Amino acid sequence: xKRLLVVDDDREFLALVCKFLEGSSYDCIKADxxxxxxxxxxxxxxxAGALVDFWIGEENAIPLLDVLHSLDPSLPVxxxxxxxxxxxxxxxxxxxxxxxxxxxxQKPFRxxxxxxxxxxxx
Amino acid sequence: MLIEKIVRETYAxxxxxxxxxLQWSILRYVGRSTEQECTMIRIAAYLGxxxxxxxxxxxxxxxxxxxxxxxxxxxxxxxxxxxxELGYEKLATDPILGVVxxxxxxxxxxREFFKRLIRSLSITPEQNEIGGNEKTSRRR
Numbered sequence: 001x002k003r004l005l006v007v008d009d010d011r012e013f014l015a016l017v018c019k020f021l022e023g024s025s026y027d028c029i030k031a032d033x034x035x036x037x038x039x040x041x042x043x044x045x046x047x048a049g050a051l052v053d054f055w056i057g058e059e060n061a062i063p064l065l066d067v068l069h070s071l072d073p074s075l076p077v078x079x080x081x082x083x084x085x086x087x088x089x090x091x092x093x094x095x096x097x098x099x100x101x102x103x104x105x106q107k108p109f110r111x112x113x114x115x116x117x118x119x120x121x122x
Numbered sequence: 123m124l125i126e127k128i129v130r131e132t133y134a135x136x137x138x139x140x141x142x143x144l145q146w147s148i149l150r151y152v153g154r155s156t157e158q159e160c161t162m163i164r165i166a167a168y169l170g171x172x173x174x175x176x177x178x179x180x181x182x183x184x185x186x187x188x189x190x191x192x193x194x195x196x197x198x199x200x201x202x203x204x205x206x207e208l209g210y211e212k213l214a215t216d217p218i219l220g221v222v223x224x225x226x227x228x229x230x231x232x233r234e235f236f237k238r239l240i241r242s243l244s245i246t247p248e249q250n251e252i253g254g255n256e257k258t259s260r261r262r
Contacts, residue, residue, distance in 0.1 A: 060245060086247055088170035090147060095244055098237050106159065106168055113156065 001027040002048035002122055007037040007064065008080070009057045017051065020111040026118065033057065037064050041071060049122040051114075052101065054081040054092050062099055069100030076121040082107030132217045144169070144179050146216060152189060152203050153213045158196055160203040188212050 004026045006017050011032055018028035029047070031037035034056050041047070041064075050068055052061045061079070068075055079096035081104075083089050093104040103121060105114065133143055141149070147169055152160050166176040180203065183189045188209035191201040205213065225233060 062241065062245070083167065083170065087245065089168040090151075090170070091244060095241055098241055106164065110158070113158065116156070 001025060003027050003029055003046070004118070004122075005029050005031065005037065005040055005047045005050040005052075007031045007034075007050065007056065007061065008053035009033065009055075010053070013053070017114070020114055021118075024115060024118075026122075034059055034061070034064055038067055041067060046072070047075065049076040049078065049118060051078045051080060051105075051118075054079055054087075054096065055085055060085070062095070065096065065099035065101055073100060075100075076103065077101040078103040078105055078117060078121070080105045080107060080109075128221065132221055134217070141212065142179070144171075144175065145183055146218070148176070148179055148183060149188065149205065149209060149213050150216065150218075152205050153210065157202050157204065158194075161194060161197075161200045162203075163200065165203075183209070 002025055004021070006014055006028050007030075008014050008017075009032050014028075014030045014032060018030065021028055026048075029040055031040055037052070037056075041050075052064060052068075054061050056064075065077065065079075068077055077096075077100060079093065079101035081089055081092045083092070087095070089104075089106055096104060103117060105117065133140075133146075148165055151165055151168055162173065162176055162180060165180075166173050169176065180189065180191075184191060186208075187206055190204050190206055192204075194200045194202045225236060228236060
């Protein structure tokens with residue numbers, strides 16, 4: 001099984017993503033805060049990829065993206081957003097890309113889109 | 123002012139026959155998205171725009187032979203967009219690539235500093251936006 005870090009403060013979204021991936025080759029490791037996510041990536045348990053919502057609570061995911069990129073610049077990171085916070089999705093994606101998140105999914109997305117992207121990049 | 127100058131130089135011509143910044147944004151989106159993502163509604167949401175300017179820009183791009191539209195296999199009420207061969211050729215001349223090339227020529231330390239600076243500027247709201255309308259600032 002490939003370990004996939006899934007980070008979002010919306011627990012329903014976390015549950016839905018993990019349900020999407022049931023029966024696939026991915027083992028979902030969920031985190032609903034930045035701190036919890038950063039604890040998961042302490043370097044002792046590594047991941048095949050990460051799916052990270054840009055907005056986590058009142059914070060953005062940039063500190064987490066920096067940690068992931070510093071630990072493994074080649075880690076496939078998918079940034080997810082539905083917009084908000086005064087940023088367009090175009091801008092959010094660009095911020096993600098310069099922070100090492102080379103893939104982007106616009107909410108809402110279909111199960112098929114998620115699985116196809118993960119299969120392509122992990 | 124320097125940032126404004128760099129942007130102006132990037133899009134050297136604002137003549138109506140030239141590809142405009144919004145049209146470039148649409149070409150980039152369609153060029154790197156899957157077919158099912160390439161609907162007018164998703165593009166408008168991605169760019170944070172109302173439908174009208176996006177529809178106009180798409181019409182122009184289709185008229186110039188840079189994009190095709192066909193019925194959406196997932197939703198009979200909409201169309202999906204794709205780049206034509208000419209559209210891919212156009213995308214290869216994206217003026218933003220010139221900026222990328224300039225940034226890549228910077229020494230590594232300056233490049234990293236620039237990256238962090240531009241990222242911070244991008245997420246820092248303008249003074250008159252601080253504490254602004256809660257509805258518009260709330261994220262999804």
